[in-house]
Amino acid sequence: MSDDILLEVRGLRTVFDTRSGQVCAVDGVDVTVTRGECLGIVGESGSGKSVTFASVMGLVRSPGRIEAGEIVFDGTDLRKLSPRKMQALRGRDIAMTMQDALTALNPALTVGEQLAEMLEAHDDDLPRRRGARRAAIQARSVEMLTLVGIPSAGDRLRQYPHEFSGGMRQRIMIAIALASKPRLLIADEPTTALDVTIQAQVLELISKLRAELGMSVVLITHDLGVVAEHCDRVMVMYAGQVVEEGPTARVIRDPRHPYTRGLLASIPRPALRGQPIRPIDGQVPDLVDLPPQCRFLDRCPEAGEACRHLIDMHPAGPARRARCIRIAVPETEKA
Amino acid sequence: MTFTRFLERLLQLIPVLLGVSVIVFVMMALTPGDPVQIMIGDQIVTPEQEAQMRRDLGLDRPVVERFFVFLGNALQFDFGQSFYHRRPVAEVILERLPATIELTVVAMLIALFTAIPLGVLAAVRKNSIFDRIATVGGLLGVSLPGFWFGILLLMLFAVHLNLLPVAGRINYGISQGITPYTHFLLIDTLLNGRFDAFRNALAHIILPAITLGLPMTAILMRVTRTAMLEVLRADYVTFAQAKGLSRQRILWRHALKNALIPTVSVAAIETGSLLGGNMIIETVFGWPGLGRLVVESIFVRNYPLVQAAVLLYAVIYVMLNFFADILYTILNPRVKL
Amino acid sequence: MAAFVENRLAFGSAIVVVLFVLMAIFAPWIAPNDPYATNLFFRLQPPVWMEGGEWAYPLGADALGRCILSRIIYGARISIFIGAAVILVATTIGILAGLAAGYLRGWVDVVISRLVDILLGFPYLIFAIGLMAMMGPGLGNIILALAYKEWVIPCRVVRGETLVTRELEYVEAARALGASGRHIMLREILPNILSPVIVVATIRMAHVIILEASLSFLGLGVQPPTASWGAMVADGRAFILESWWVSTFPGLAILLLVLAINVASQGLRDAFDPRFTE
Numbered sequence: 001m002s003d004d005i006l007l008e009v010r011g012l013r014t015v016f017d018t019r020s021g022q023v024c025a026v027d028g029v030d031v032t033v034t035r036g037e038c039l040g041i042v043g044e045s046g047s048g049k050s051v052t053f054a055s056v057m058g059l060v061r062s063p064g065r066i067e068a069g070e071i072v073f074d075g076t077d078l079r080k081l082s083p084r085k086m087q088a089l090r091g092r093d094i095a096m097t098m099q100d101a102l103t104a105l106n107p108a109l110t111v112g113e114q115l116a117e118m119l120e121a122h123d124d125d126l127p128r129r130r131g132a133r134r135a136a137i138q139a140r141s142v143e144m145l146t147l148v149g150i151p152s153a154g155d156r157l158r159q160y161p162h163e164f165s166g167g168m169r170q171r172i173m174i175a176i177a178l179a180s181k182p183r184l185l186i187a188d189e190p191t192t193a194l195d196v197t198i199q200a201q202v203l204e205l206i207s208k209l210r211a212e213l214g215m216s217v218v219l220i221t222h223d224l225g226v227v228a229e230h231c232d233r234v235m236v237m238y239a240g241q242v243v244e245e246g247p248t249a250r251v252i253r254d255p256r257h258p259y260t261r262g263l264l265a266s267i268p269r270p271a272l273r274g275q276p277i278r279p280i281d282g283q284v285p286d287l288v289d290l291p292p293q294c295r296f297l298d299r300c301p302e303a304g305e306a307c308r309h310l311i312d313m314h315p316a317g318p319a320r321r322a323r324c325i326r327i328a329v330p331e332t333e334k335a
Numbered sequence: 336m337t338f339t340r341f342l343e344r345l346l347q348l349i350p351v352l353l354g355v356s357v358i359v360f361v362m363m364a365l366t367p368g369d370p371v372q373i374m375i376g377d378q379i380v381t382p383e384q385e386a387q388m389r390r391d392l393g394l395d396r397p398v399v400e401r402f403f404v405f406l407g408n409a410l411q412f413d414f415g416q417s418f419y420h421r422r423p424v425a426e427v428i429l430e431r432l433p434a435t436i437e438l439t440v441v442a443m444l445i446a447l448f449t450a451i452p453l454g455v456l457a458a459v460r461k462n463s464i465f466d467r468i469a470t471v472g473g474l475l476g477v478s479l480p481g482f483w484f485g486i487l488l489l490m491l492f493a494v495h496l497n498l499l500p501v502a503g504r505i506n507y508g509i510s511q512g513i514t515p516y517t518h519f520l521l522i523d524t525l526l527n528g529r530f531d532a533f534r535n536a537l538a539h540i541i542l543p544a545i546t547l548g549l550p551m552t553a554i555l556m557r558v559t560r561t562a563m564l565e566v567l568r569a570d571y572v573t574f575a576q577a578k579g580l581s582r583q584r585i586l587w588r589h590a591l592k593n594a595l596i597p598t599v600s601v602a603a604i605e606t607g608s609l610l611g612g613n614m615i616i617e618t619v620f621g622w623p624g625l626g627r628l629v630v631e632s633i634f635v636r637n638y639p640l641v642q643a644a645v646l647l648y649a650v651i652y653v654m655l656n657f658f659a660d661i662l663y664t665i666l667n668p669r670v671k672l
Numbered sequence: 673m674a675a676f677v678e679n680r681l682a683f684g685s686a687i688v689v690v691l692f693v694l695m696a697i698f699a700p701w702i703a704p705n706d707p708y709a710t711n712l713f714f715r716l717q718p719p720v721w722m723e724g725g726e727w728a729y730p731l732g733a734d735a736l737g738r739c740i741l742s743r744i745i746y747g748a749r750i751s752i753f754i755g756a757a758v759i760l761v762a763t764t765i766g767i768l769a770g771l772a773a774g775y776l777r778g779w780v781d782v783v784i785s786r787l788v789d790i791l792l793g794f795p796y797l798i799f800a801i802g803l804m805a806m807m808g809p810g811l812g813n814i815i816l817a818l819a820y821k822e823w824v825i826p827c828r829v830v831r832g833e834t835l836v837t838r839e840l841e842y843v844e845a846a847r848a849l850g851a852s853g854r855h856i857m858l859r860e861i862l863p864n865i866l867s868p869v870i871v872v873a874t875i876r877m878a879h880v881i882i883l884e885a886s887l888s889f890l891g892l893g894v895q896p897p898t899a900s901w902g903a904m905v906a907d908g909r910a911f912i913l914e915s916w917w918v919s920t921f922p923g924l925a926i927l928l929l930v931l932a933i934n935v936a937s938q939g940l941r942d943a944f945d946p947r948f949t950e
Contacts, residue, residue, distance in 0.1 A: 059576055091579030098577075103570035107669055108592045117588075118578050160668040176578065354790030362806050474938075478931040480882050482889045483905050483923030490912045611797025615886050619909075630890055633805040645794075645802040653793045 006184055006216050007033040007056065007094075012069035014048075014055045021288040025051040025064065027240040033184065038210060038217045040231030040248065042224055042263065046284050048240040049220050053186045057096055058086045074183070092122040095182035099189040101169035105161035105176075112157030115141045115176050122180040144175040148205060167198035174205065181213055188220045203230055224263055228252050233319075236260050239284055239295040242313070246320030256322040258300045294324075302326060344660065351653055356409060359646045360402050363638060391416065414643035419635050424643045428625060433518035434504055435617070435624035439609050441521070441540055442548035446605075450552045451598065454559025455591060458567060469556060476553020481612055485546040485619040492542060502621030505536045543620040547612045551605040558601045562594035569593070596667045603659030610648050682939020688932035696748040704730065705739035707746040707899045712737050716915040732917045734907055740917065743899040744925050750811075750888075750900045751929065755881040757815045762822035763873050769823065770830025771857045775838055784827070791824045800883060804892040814893055818880055829872050833865035867944040874937035878930045885926050901926050 014026040026048040033039050043049045054060050056071055058078065071078040073094065078086065098104040106114060116137045119126065123140070127133050138157075145153035148171040161169055170190065177185060187206060191199035207230055210217050219231055227234050227248055234252075235245040236259065244257040255261045262280035282299035294300070294307040306325055316322040371388050380388075393401050408414065414424035457469035493501045500506070505520055509532045516526050521540070524533035566572065567590055575585045613626030621627075625644060632640045695702060705728070714737040718725045725732060731741040773784040791799075803817035837843060838861065846860050887893035888902030896903060901922040908919030 057577055059573060087579050087581065089579065090577055096574075096577040098570055098574055100570065104574040106571040106575070106589050106593070108596075108667065109589070117580060117584065121578065121580055121584075162669050173574070350786065351789050351793050354786065355793045358790065358794075359802070362802055474931060474934055475927075478878065478882075478927055478934050480885050480889075480902070480905070480923060480926045480930070482886060482902070483919065483926065486905065486909060486912060486919050486923070490916055494913055607795035608797070610795040611801075614797060614801055615889065618890060629801070633801070633892065638805070641802060641805050645798055648798045649794045652795050 004034045005032060006035050006074060007031065008070075008072045009052070009056065010070045010072075012052060012055055012071065013067045014051050014060055014064060015067050016064040018063065018288075023287045024290070025240055025287060026055060029069075029237070029240075029242055031056075031235065031242075033216050033218060035183075036210075036214055036216055037233065038207070038219060038231045040227030040234040041218060041220045041237060042222065042227055042234060043237035044222060044284060046239075046287075047237040049237045050188055052237070053096070053188065053218060053220060057090055057094060057186070058083075059090075088122070091118060091177075091182070092180045093182055094184045094186065095177040095180070096186040096188060097170075097173050097177045097190055100193040101173040102161065102166070102193070104173055105169060107161055110158055110160055111145075111164075111172055112138075112141055115144060115157070115172075115179055118176050118179045140179070144179050145172070147178075147209070148172070148175040150175070166194055167201065170194060170198070170202050171205065174202070174209070178209060178213065178215075182215060184216045184218065185210070186218045186220065189222070190219070191221070191223075191226065199226075206230070224252065224267055236263070239290075240287060241295060241323060243296065243324070244316070244320075244322040246317065246322075250317065250320065256316040256320065256327050257296075257324045258302050258326075259296050260322075262299075341661070344657070348653060348657055352650060355649045355653065356406055356646060357402070359642055359649065360405050362645070363642050364398060364401075409643075409646060415639045417632075417637055417640050419632065419637045419640075424640045427628070427640065428643060428647065431623065431625040431628045434520075434622060435613055435626055437519045437521060438540060438543055438547065438617070438622060438624060439606075439613060441544040442609055442612075443551070443602075443606065445544055446548040446551040446555055447602065450555035451559050451591075451595075454556040454598075455563050455586065455594070457556070457560045458563030458594075459586065461564065466560075469560065473553045473557045476549050476556075479549060481546055481549065482615045482619050484549065485543065485616060488542050488546060489620070499538050499542055500535075504539050504623060505532065509535045543616050543622055546619070547609060547616045550608055550612070551602070554605055555598060555602055559594060559598050562597045563590060566590045566594045592666065596663065599659055599662055599666060603656045606655050607652050610652055679939040679942065682936050682942075685932040685935035685939070688928065689936055692748055692929050692932070693752060695745055696752045699745045699749055703739070703742035703745045704728070705742040707738060707742040708897050710736040710738055716911060716918070718915070719917050719921075731921050732915075734904070734918050735911065735915075740904075740921055743904060744901070744922055746899040747901040747904060747922060747925065748929070750894055750898065751881050751884060751926070754811070754814055754818075754884045755877045758818045758822055758880045758884075759873050759877045761815065761819040762876075763826045763869065765819070765823040766826025766828075767830050767862065767869065770827040771834055771861065773827070774831040774834025775853065775857050775861065781831075785831075788824050788827060791821050794821065796821055797883060797886060800887060801890070801892060804887055809892055809895050811894060814884060814887060817887075818883055822876065822880065825876055826869055826872060829868055830865060833868060834861055837861045837864055871937060871941045871944055874933060874940060878933040878937070881926065881930055881933070 009029060009031040012026055012029045012031075013024065016023040016025055029048065029052050031039075031052065041049045041052070051060065051064070055066050055069075056073075056078070058081075060066060066079065069079070073089075078089070081089065105111070119137050119140055126136050138154075141157055142153045145156065150156060150168060150171060156164075161172070164172065170193075174187075174190075185206070190206065191202055194202060203226060206217060206219070209215075219227065221227060224234075231248050233246065234248045236243050236251075236257065238259050244251060244255065244260045251260065252264065255264055259280070266280060280299055285295055285298065292310050294303065294311045297303050297307050300307070311323050311325060313321040313323050314325070314327050316327045371385060371394065375385065375388075389395055393404050396404070412425045414428075416422070417424045417427050420427050453469055457466045460466055489501060492499045509529075510520075513520075513523055513527045513529055513532060515523050517523055520536040521533065524530070524536055569590075572585060572590055575589045580589075613624060614630050615626075616622065617624045617627035618630055625647075629641055629644045632638075632644075711733075714729060714733045716735060717729050717733040717737070719732040719740075720727055720730050722732075729739050729741070731739075731744070734740055734743070769784050773781040794802075799821050800817045803820065804813060807813040807817065834857075838856075843856060843860050846856050851860070884893060885900070885902030885905075888900040889906045891903070891906065893902060894900040904922035905919045905926075908915070908917075908922075911918050
């Protein structure tokens with residue numbers, strides 16, 4: 001079983017030192033990603049979902065820093081890795097795509113150059129000789145662009161990012177991220193910046209490539225609908241903590257945490273046409289000096305006196321956990 | 336950028352250059368007093384000679400006609416006679432121009448090659464001691480009067496430490512027997528294989544070039560720092576990091592290429608300060624270039640030369656800005672000229 | 673304003689600038705000696721802390737035996753007066769031209785913008801030197817020579833800001849209420865774009881002071897025996913072998929004043945517009 005685990009994060013705590021105090025963006029987060037699976041991470045902006053995976057990549061920017069926790073990737077604790085080894089691992093073993101390809105691709109460099117440098121940095125199989133090396137890089141680049149569905153790839157390598165449409169750019173970013181055949185792809189809001197029709201295409205592409213390349217995918221999104229369609233498991237984050245996790249289908253059918261229920265209720269679903277959309281009242285708490293109580297307390301319709309202390313994750317059925325004291329596990333689902 | 340775009344942009348220069356020559360012409364036309372009398376000064380001339388001068392200068396014609404004659408002549412690089420040198424103005428200017436170009440180019444290279452790395456370092460190590468020193472240095476650089484700083488450098492390095500020469504481009508004795516292929520001493524000495532002379536020319540140029548380039552260095556450093564800070568926050572830098580690229584490649588290829596875009600524009604504008612600074616710095620360091628010639632010409636009322644030089648400087652400056660625009664579009668593929 | 677006072681370095685620099693201004697105004701009461709009194713007996717006398725120096729000439733004397741400190745104090749008058757006059761004239765012209773170009777658009781904008789482009793074609797100092805060569809030296813001519821080109825800078829700032837501001841709702845509202853163009857430009861737009869104009873004016877003042885000193889250094893500025901810092905530095909050039917103080921102190925005065933103005937204006941900029949702060 002443990003052979004199947006690709007990434008295991010335990011007790012991750014990432015803080016930002018600001019003038020108004022220490023902001024704890026990620027507070028005691030555990031994540032497990034098994035080989036070949038697609039894990040969805042859901043949460044509002046500021047829930048810590050992006051910071052969690054920036055921590056995994058070792059890309060937390062000052063004034064942020066990882067304060068505690070273990071990040072084990074394929075048996076190696078990444079936090080104990082030297083910066084040089086971490087750099088070699090980024091891109092080669094764990095790749096990342098960002099929300100908006102327009103800003104993530106360098107406007108002053110051609111697409112070809114941005115692909116080639118990725119191959120240069122990580123592909124040890126490239127021939128040594130200059131001419132052969134260049135030809136191999138060219139061939140691999142064309143292959144990658146074709147893989148993500150960009151026609152006449154050879155010519156387009158010479159173009160700059162702004163010469164492509166939004167959907168094309170997103171595909172190019174994915175092609176770059178996957179150029180070194182990583183084992184884990186972290187896709188941070190891959191569709192937020194796109195039109196609805198293109199969203200579906202890009203997500204299909206990621207699913208297809210996951211199967212073809214046999215990699216694991218972490219899909220960070222604020223859209224539960226996307227998760228429902230593409231992810232095996234889901235983790236819901238709120239105010240720097242995981243509040244619910246489990247197999248996607250069951251979490252969506254029967255959410256155990258009031259926040260997850262709120263999220264589901266706020267999605268306009270064609271199947272539920274006519275029902276009013278209910279946004280969750282209130283706001284995410286200020287992450288400075290949080291009181292020792294349930295973080296969802298102020299917005300929770302079911303909160304009571306018992307919620308005014310620190311809440312742990314509780315088992316909530318097979319392979320499921322939720323951070324709420326009011327979980328009533330149906331007898332039939334008890335393990 | 337397409338060739339037609341380039342031509343279009345080139346054509347846009349014409350009204351500017353025309354306007355520049357109108358202003359230079361008006362500058363002269365508005366000179367109080369009779370230019371011929373001023374030029375004659377204390378010299379004794381016959382009325383015939385005086386009338387001849389008047390005809391040579393075209394002063395007997397109407398103003399508009401005089402302008403077109405001036406313009407037509409200027410296009411053929413004919414700026415009349417330099418009475419002081421008793422030779423054509425163009426010839427005198429061409430003789431002095433290489434020294435000025437050499438000094439300006441060296442100053443610009445010093446500015447670019449110190450300001451950009453320092454600006455990058457200051458941005459990367461933001462708020463470090465290094466950044467503070469760079470900030471203070473930048474403020475000092477724009478606040479130092481060049482003529483005074485040059486004198487201080489002379490006092491220290493030439494007079495007290497006796498390390499560097501006080502004035503000129505090269506020692507007369509050493510300069511003998513060097514064939515002037517390009518008239519740029521730093522190049523000619525090397526082409527002649529005369530390394531002693533090269534060292535000597537380098538020792539002469541170093542102080543004036545540093546002094547001349549100082550304000551430009553300070554300004555470019557600040558611009559580079561600000562641009563780098565902006566760029567380092569960009570998503571594409573994070574993405575480049577996520578790709579596992581080396582720090583060096585991210586800094587010098589991904590970040591700097593974008594940060595250079597504003598730097599290039601400012602560098603072009605700041606060349607104006609180099610061209611103007613020439614007059615001062617050449618005077619301080621006894622540099623035998625065009626700038627000093629202009630200043631000297633003002634005092635001997637050699638107006639045709641001053642006029643020609645002002646026009647020449649303006650044309651050079653306009654052209655430099657034009658090339659900077661072209662470079663800007665090359666650096667920034669998003670901009671279509 | 674509170675933000676400016678909080679920035680101690682900028683505030684201190686502003687005080688230095690004020691001290692220079694006070695020194696210029698009260699020069700006759702502060703200067704220990706008559707700045708024009710020559711006394712060849714004290715020719716090239718060193719400053720007080722060096723051997724041969726004395727308190728009568730705290731910073732020593734120049735080649736004509738004139739008190740360097742007194743001449744520096746009087747020189748502040750020239751630098752500050754010319755700097756302020758040029759900036760005042762140029763900013764006034766620049767505001768009017770920029771408002772007209774940005775608000776009226778059309779041919780007014782074309783003419784003004786063309787003129788700006790042409791003037792930008794000249795390197796600043798060369799333009800000023802050319803004009804001074806033609807007009808001859810003198811206080812009024814320096815102010816003219818520098819202002820002829822200086823107005824372009826506030827003009828561009830004002831034009832750009834006006835282009836943005838004229839589209840704002842309150843300006844539209846004033847127009848809808850039938851306010852005259854003059855009223856809108858001077859009463860509605862101008863007050864709202866004044867802070868960048870002031871910031872630019874202070875930064876430019878430092879620049880103009882250096883330019884004036886440069887012209888005077890070349891002998892194209894204020895004529896002797898009037899005390900001007902640039903000319904004083906030039907006077908000392910012949911004596912850098914032994915009498916370093918003749919050139920050094922007037923240059924130091926320029927540096928101090930210009931540096932103080934630059935630091936203060938940077939603080940002013942940060943206080944006016946927090947966006948600029950990094």
